[in-house]
Amino acid sequence: MKFAHIADVHLGFEQYRLPYRADEFAEAFRRAIEIAVKERVDFILIAGDLFHSSRPSPETLKQAMEILSLPKERGIPVFAIEGNHDRTQRRVSAYHLLEKLDLLYLVGLREERVESEHQTSEKTERGWLVKGVFEKGGKSVEIHGMKYMSAAWLEKNPPREIFRPEGDSILMLHQGIRELVEEMMGKLPESQRDYYELRLGDLPKGYLYYALGHIHRAFLTSYDIGKLAYPGSLQRWDFGDYEIRYRWDGRAFKPIAGNPKGFYIVEDWEPRFVELKVRPFVDINIKADEETAKRELKRLSTKIPEEAFVRLDIRWERPYDVSKLTELIKARYIYVRTRFERKLTGRTPSGEVPKPEEYFLPVELKAIELTGEKNIESIDDVVKLFLGEGWDERLPKKAEKPEMKEDSPVKKEDANLKKEKKDKTPKKDVEKKRPKSSEKSSERKVIKRPSKGSNLLDWLGGGR
Ligand SMILES: [Mn+2]
Numbered sequence: 001m002k003f004a005h006i007a008d009v010h011l012g013f014e015q016y017r018l019p020y021r022a023d024e025f026a027e028a029f030r031r032a033i034e035i036a037v038k039e040r041v042d043f044i045l046i047a048g049d050l051f052h053s054s055r056p057s058p059e060t061l062k063q064a065m066e067i068l069s070l071p072k073e074r075g076i077p078v079f080a081i082e083g084n085h086d087r088t089q090r091r092v093s094a095y096h097l098l099e100k101l102d103l104l105y106l107v108g109l110r111e112e113r114v115e116s117e118h119q120t121s122e123k124t125e126r127g128w129l130v131k132g133v134f135e136k137g138g139k140s141v142e143i144h145g146m147k148y149m150s151a152a153w154l155e156k157n158p159p160r161e162i163f164r165p166e167g168d169s170i171l172m173l174h175q176g177i178r179e180l181v182e183e184m185m186g187k188l189p190e191s192q193r194d195y196y197e198l199r200l201g202d203l204p205k206g207y208l209y210y211a212l213g214h215i216h217r218a219f220l221t222s223y224d225i226g227k228l229a230y231p232g233s234l235q236r237w238d239f240g241d242y243e244i245r246y247r248w249d250g251r252a253f254k255p256i257a258g259n260p261k262g263f264y265i266v267e268d269w270e271p272r273f274v275e276l277k278v279r280p281f282v283d284i285n286i287k288a289d290e291e292t293a294k295r296e297l298k299r300l301s302t303k304i305p306e307e308a309f310v311r312l313d314i315r316w317e318r319p320y321d322v323s324k325l326t327e328l329i330k331a332r333y334i335y336v337r338t339r340f341e342r343k344l345t346g347r348t349p350s351g352e353v354p355k356p357e358e359y360f361l362p363v364e365l366k367a368i369e370l371t372g373e374k375n376i377e378s379i380d381d382v383v384k385l386f387l388g389e390g391w392d393e394r395l396p397k398k399a400e401k402p403e404m405k406e407d408s409p410v411k412k413e414d415a416n417l418k419k420e421k422k423d424k425t426p427k428k429d430v431e432k433k434r435p436k437s438s439e440k441s442s443e444r445k446v447i448k449r450p451s452k453g454s455n456l457l458d459w460l461g462g463g464r
Pocket of ligand 1: 049
């Protein structure tokens with residue numbers, strides 16, 4: 001007995017709103033089916049999420065019909081369950097339509113009894129349990145399973161109470177299982193219930209193969225007397241599902257290989273992973289200043305395939321223009337993420353917690369004050385502050401100008417301004433009355449940089 005186990009095909013998924021990605025998801029499915037047919041499998045399993053949506057477009061349905069006609073023409077039955085993406089609460093889903101066309105056989109709990117060349121039904125307290133059947137040379141295999149169900153439903157109806165193996169049997173489910181998710185992703189907090197609906201112990205024992213779907217990463221293990229497998233999605237799902245990641249270790253990029261994409265061909269109950277060549281996803285992260293990032297990304301760019309999708313994550317302690325950096329990478333699609341943030345250690349060199357006026361420049365304090373009013377019009381003032389003379393205050397020399405001292409006469413004007421705001425005077429008028437930028441605010445304080453460590457970063461970092 002030989003069969004193919006495919007899951008998470010996601011037909012119709014226009015990833016990153018790119019219509020050609022939906023075609024690529026369909027292309028991966030076509031190749032998987034072609035390989036299965038060429039390998040002369042006896043039957044094919046699709047463990048949920050054949051479609052990306054429960055309401056696939058006519059074009060997506062046509063793709064599914066065309067591809068599934070390949071095994072049909074050769075008399076290879078396809079057994080399927082619905083996943084969380086494509087199940088429906090209504091009575092009829094896209095799968096029922098494909099079943100009507102003899103392109104697949106749906107297994108699971110149903111309201112009506114189904115008997116066909118490859119299906120049989122058993123009456124249960126939860127409805128008709130429709131099972132797949134395959135016979136060859138006096139041997140037979142039963143395919144049990146059901147569509148994706150919520151954690152709440154499964155708590156009352158664990159699979160071990162619904163399913164019982166009969167002879168050589170396969171159980172097909174589209175669920176996350178806590179112990180396995182944790183093996184793949186690390187320990188999950190008790191509150192994190194989004195990734196699984198079941199515990200390993202909820203599964204019935206005695207099946208020879210557990211054909212699972214839902215987790216988009218290939219994973220193979222054993223359960224009781226059988227094998228348990230997730231083939232993963234056929235195409236790369238996101239940048240966490242990378243082909244290769246270049247992780248910055250502070251000095252250089254360290255390449256980390258991702259997981260292969262594909263499906264299983266199972267012969268005499270032994271699964272073998274069949275890898276599909278799909279569009280490469282490259283995940284790059286770097287934490288460096290502009291010059292270093294430029295040099296290192298230029299060096300790395302020769303390793304990036306042109307057809308790749310790239311995520312570029314740039315971090316540094318102060319902002320810089322990344323547009324020239326992204327031009328260095330020649331790829332089909334680039335997603336840039338920047339995180340420029342100053343790391344506040346919470347201690348000055350003397351070991352004290354800094355006060356805001358010790359940490360922020362006067363111009364920054366003013367900006368915080370203005371934006372804190374949540375008055376969108378104040379944005380103009382903030383821009384002026386940074387583009388105008390306020391910017392010069394970055395330099396300690398200028399901050400020490402005599403007119404900056406505490407009790408400047410401007411203070412009264414400021415008080416007037418506040419009063420005018422209360423009176424709902426239109427902002428434009430207020431602006432005209434604003435004092436010139438050089439004498440704008442009395443709240444500015446003269447800041448003397450700590451003498452130790454003339455470099456701001458050194459100072460913030462505790463003078464390392
Ligand atoms: Mn899926």
